[in-house]
Amino acid sequence: MQLVIDGIPCTAESGETILQVARRNRIDIPTLCHHDALEGVGACRLCVVAVRAHAEAVDAQVVASCMYAVKDGLQVDTATPEVRRLRQTVLDLLAARCPDAPEIQALRERMGGDAIDYAPAVDGSKCIMCYRCVRACEAIGCNAIAAVNRGPQKEIAPPFFDATQRCIGCGTCAAICPTGHIAVTETPQYREIWSQRFAMAQCAGCGAPFMTEATREHLAGLGKLKPDYFTHCAACRQRDAAARFVRVGT
Amino acid sequence: MRSPTPMLIIDWRKCIGCRTCELACAMAKGSPEKLGRPRIAIHRPDDAPIPMTCLQCLEAACVKICPVGALSRHPETGAVVLDENRCIHCQSCVAACPFGHISWAEESRTPLKCDLCDGQPACAKFCPTGALTYK
Numbered sequence: 579m580q581l582v583i584d585g586i587p588c589t590a591e592s593g594e595t596i597l598q599v600a601r602r603n604r605i606d607i608p609t610l611c612h613h614d615a616l617e618g619v620g621a622c623r624l625c626v627v628a629v630r631a632h633a634e635a636v637d638a639q640v641v642a643s644c645m646y647a648v649k650d651g652l653q654v655d656t657a658t659p660e661v662r663r664l665r666q667t668v669l670d671l672l673a674a675r676c677p678d679a680p681e682i683q684a685l686r687e688r689m690g691g692d693a694i695d696y697a698p699a700v701d702g703s704k705c706i707m708c709y710r711c712v713r714a715c716e717a718i719g720c721n722a723i724a725a726v727n728r729g730p731q732k733e734i735a736p737p738f739f740d741a742t743q744r745c746i747g748c749g750t751c752a753a754i755c756p757t758g759h760i761a762v763t764e765t766p767q768y769r770e771i772w773s774q775r776f777a778m779a780q781c782a783g784c785g786a787p788f789m790t791e792a793t794r795e796h797l798a799g800l801g802k803l804k805p806d807y808f809t810h811c812a813a814c815r816q817r818d819a820a821a822r823f824v825r826v827g828t
Numbered sequence: 829m830r831s832p833t834p835m836l837i838i839d840w841r842k843c844i845g846c847r848t849c850e851l852a853c854a855m856a857k858g859s860p861e862k863l864g865r866p867r868i869a870i871h872r873p874d875d876a877p878i879p880m881t882c883l884q885c886l887e888a889a890c891v892k893i894c895p896v897g898a899l900s901r902h903p904e905t906g907a908v909v910l911d912e913n914r915c916i917h918c919q920s921c922v923a924a925c926p927f928g929h930i931s932w933a934e935e936s937r938t939p940l941k942c943d944l945c946d947g948q949p950a951c952a953k954f955c956p957t958g959a960l961t962y963k
């Protein structure tokens with residue numbers, strides 16, 4: 579099917595989102611919660627665009643481009659004054675909620691609009707409620723964290739803010755967090771995340787900690803690869819493989 | 829079976845351990861200002877130098893373990909390549925490669941592996957002895 583984004587004719591498959599088509603055509607739309615591998619949730623609303631059903635239509639509707647499936651003949655504008663104002667509001671509110679998140683400030687500067695500085699939250703966290711961590715945890719198969727409470731009290735946490743068997747301490751939530759909100763403490767013996775302590779697995783070759791014991795059990799338990807895949811750190815495996823290759827060749 | 833795409837062939841008996849491949853890789857994967865982290869390394873078991881890098885396994889453990897399909901085979905080069913926009917930074921691939929050919933860049937929180945430089949591997953181009961060839 580055909581659609582027009584910012585005056586540029588684009589070809590798309592049905593089922594694609596406006597964002598996918600725009601990015602393929604190198605049209606920039608800012609996003610925060612979107613991630614190519616994770617199912618869209620439309621949480622941040624930074625990706626809003628104005629759409630009209632066809633070229634002659636006058637009424638424009640504002641939609642989240644990361645969720646909106648393309649339709650034939652759609653006319654998309656990614657930077658109308660209204661769209662810019664809505665994005666600015668999203669960022670101004672996030673900046674007040676997360677005064678310590680430099681990523682939000684950087685985005686605000688990049689947008690270059692008339693920012694309004696609302697009073698920053700006193701107990702502001704760096705969480706922008708993008709759900710990337712929740713969705714990544716789900717993709718891994720653990721489902722250890724979710725949103726709890728409502729309204730301004732809403733936050734991401736494990737059930738009852740307590741230690742949970744579901745969490746394996748892999749740290750993916752922290753790594754995928756766009757603002758560095760999720761705290762991880764690491765020593766050679768353990769990793770602490772979500773107030774839960776996980777023993778580190780030591781490499782059978784060099785003794786270095788290379789993942790949590792629970793992550794190792796999880797990966798081995800997937801049954802995709804033999805459990806003895808997960809005994810050595812990458813550096814030791816490469817060293818051992820080199821020795822094996824040389825022996826085979828002589 | 830002959831691979832339908834060219835392969836990076838490592839003939840370690842021809843390797844003199846000069847580490848030109850490491851430098852070529854670091855340059856190919858870096859910027860003019862800063863060298864990148866090489867995806868190839870010279871090892872010396874029993875003192876014999878041998879270049880070690882991803883072999884682009886046909887049934888790759890990294891591809892199997894990735895929970896989000898961020899690793900896939902490039903249709904033209906045959907290399908197993910990472911889609912950085914799909915990566916969720918779980919490090920499963922780093923843990924899974926039986927040869928330890930995927931390393932982890934903490935700064936960018938991404939796995940690093942050889943992608944055959946889109947079909948023009950710098951290591952093979954600069955190897956002075958033919959220990960690394962691409963054909």
Ligand code: FES
Nearest residue numbers: 620622623625644
């Ligand atoms: S990127 Fe579309 S709502 Fe967040």
